[in-house]
Amino acid sequence: MTDALPPTVLYHCPCTGAMRHSDASNEPAEKRSKYSVDTMQSSQSQRPPVDSHSALFPLRVSTLENLYYCDDCSSLRCTRCVVEEPAGYHCPNCLFEVNTTSVRSEKNSCARNCFQCPVCTHVLSVVESSEGERPFSLSCTLCCWNSREIGWEFEKATGISAQIERLRAAEDAPREYSALLDYWRTVQRVSAASTAAAGAGSFKQRLAVSNTSVVPEYRTVAGSSDTEQVRVAELMALENADYVPYTSDPRRNEPQRIRLHMKLARRCCSCHHILIKPMPKAQATQFKIQLMAANFLPTITLPSRLSLKYPPQSLEGPFAVGRALPVILRFANPLYTEMKVGVSTCSPGDVRVEVISKQFTLPPYTEPWEYDDDEDDDSSSDLHNSSSDQRAGIVDRHGNRVAIQLSVTPLVPAPNLVVPLYITCSHIDDIDGEKDRSSSAVSKSSSRAVTDSFWIYVILGSAQ
Numbered sequence: 251m252t253d254a255l256p257p258t259v260l261y262h263c264p265c266t267g268a269m270r271h272s273d274a275s276n277e278p279a280e281k282r283s284k285y286s287v288d289t290m291q292s293s294q295s296q297r298p299p300v301d302s303h304s305a306l307f308p309l310r311v312s313t314l315e316n317l318y319y320c321d322d323c324s325s326l327r328c329t330r331c332v333v334e335e336p337a338g339y340h341c342p343n344c345l346f347e348v349n350t351t352s353v354r355s356e357k358n359s360c361a362r363n364c365f366q367c368p369v370c371t372h373v374l375s376v377v378e379s380s381e382g383e384r385p386f387s388l389s390c391t392l393c394c395w396n397s398r399e400i401g402w403e404f405e406k407a408t409g410i411s412a413q414i415e416r417l418r419a420a421e422d423a424p425r426e427y428s429a430l431l432d433y434w435r436t437v438q439r440v441s442a443a444s445t446a447a448a449g450a451g452s453f454k455q456r457l458a459v460s461n462t463s464v465v466p467e468y469r470t471v472a473g474s475s476d477t478e479q480v481r482v483a484e485l486m487a488l489e490n491a492d493y494v495p496y497t498s499d500p501r502r503n504e505p506q507r508i509r510l511h512m513k514l515a516r517r518c519c520s521c522h523h524i525l526i527k528p529m530p531k532a533q534a535t536q537f538k539i540q541l542m543a544a545n546f547l548p549t550i551t552l553p554s555r556l557s558l559k560y561p562p563q564s565l566e567g568p569f570a571v572g573r574a575l576p577v578i579l580r581f582a583n584p585l586y587t588e589m590k591v592g593v594s595t596c597s598p599g600d601v602r603v604e605v606i607s608k609q610f611t612l613p614p615y616t617e618p619w620e621y622d623d624d625e626d627d628d629s630s631s632d633l634h635n636s637s638s639d640q641r642a643g644i645v646d647r648h649g650n651r652v653a654i655q656l657s658v659t660p661l662v663p664a665p666n667l668v669v670p671l672y673i674t675c676s677h678i679d680d681i682d683g684e685k686d687r688s689s690s691a692v693s694k695s696s697s698r699a700v701t702d703s704f705w706i707y708v709i710l711g712s713a714q
Contacts, residue, residue, distance in 0.1 A: 265331030340532035606643025
């Protein structure tokens with residue numbers, strides 16, 4: 251880690267590797283297999299999976315808001331270890347939904363009256379004029395381009411795509427006919443030359459003439475599938491660096507149909523469980539399934555100030571080497587059930603960490619605690635705090651939040667103090683959400699114990 255990072259808490263995704271990057275190339279394959287994701291929780295729970303001094307450290311950790319949670323695997327998932335698949339197609343202009351079978355037949359374009367201006371790529375609109383048998387045309391309200399410039403006029407205001415296909419077929423027919431005539435004239439000349447050479451000369455001469463007089467393969471001119479590829483290759487050529495795409499060639503100034511957009515669903519790479527699934531409607535912004543890590547795992551933050559009775563903690567630095575620094579971490583429970591949390595650490599060598607409260611319980615989340623009054627902070631803190639909590643390293647309890655204190659001692663100068671912590675949290679998950687009518691208690695068959703383990707990295711200021 252070369253650049254200094256602001257004080258924050260980052261979560262590690264197990265897909266990025268369960269061993270230090272600096273030790274990966276020096277260990278054999280048999281030993282590296284012990285540090286796999288499956289066995290990290292048991293055999294390597296006291297070893298940080300990522301070296302904080304590695305240049306890949308910012309790519310292997312992320313904030314909690316950017317991570318997903320697979321409830322089948324009980325593991326974190328990032329954007330690099332999920333499988334994306336299309337969940338629906340729609341036009342971004344008219345918001346018309348297109349089924350999967352029509353996407354390929356329509357070449358991933360909108361089949362309605364949605365076109366882009368060939369000059370400024372603005373959306374074209376259908377306008378009507380009182381002149382001619384075909385009164386409708388496509389016009390751009392931004393640059394005033396009109397399809398009459400290339401001879402495109404339409405009989406109806408609907409079905410523009412079908413009418414354009416008929417216009418293109420009418421334009422391509424004469425060109426295809428001329429190309430066929432030229433091809434067959436070439437075939438006749440080659441055939442005549444071969445016949446004349448076959449009547450005279452030795453066998454070697456006739457064989458040489460037959461090898462050189464090969465009839466070229468005919469390639470269609472109109473409606474070629476690689477026309478767009480040839481056009482892009484011409485525009486990307488170095489000799490055409492100053493070339494302006496808008497030319498007098500009418501084939502290159504045709505408006506293009508608007509490309510379809512798609513909504514993506516994301517699945518877990520291990521069990522293919524759906525993590526994100528948006529609503530199929532183009533106008534909808536909600537999700538059918540949204541398994542974010544912030545809704546299942548405790549939110550760990552570095553509070554600047556707990557309440558008025560506590561002084562604000564400064565985490566920017568610089569901190570003195572060899573001097574203990576008290577650091578307060580706040581854990582918040584997002585679940586409606588009680589959560590047990592365990593905290594352990596491993597000193598990486600440049601910092602010494604002491605965790606006083608290694609096990610504690612987070613109260614469940616309830617709605618009234620979401621609306622806190624500032625004047626009741628001191629009274630509620632005094633009510634929950636006790637001498638036993640202070641001896642256990644718990645400095646504050648409020649609602650579903652618990653704040654603990656760490657003792658961090660920097661050993662060497664560094665631009666950032668990185669404290670790795672191994673978090674283990676467990677809770678009882680109510681599967682059915684139904685209670686036994688006779689005893690008003692959750693039945694054993696409808697609940698299960700869920701245990702999650704992951705690494706976090708607490709980023710602090712510099713040490714000098």
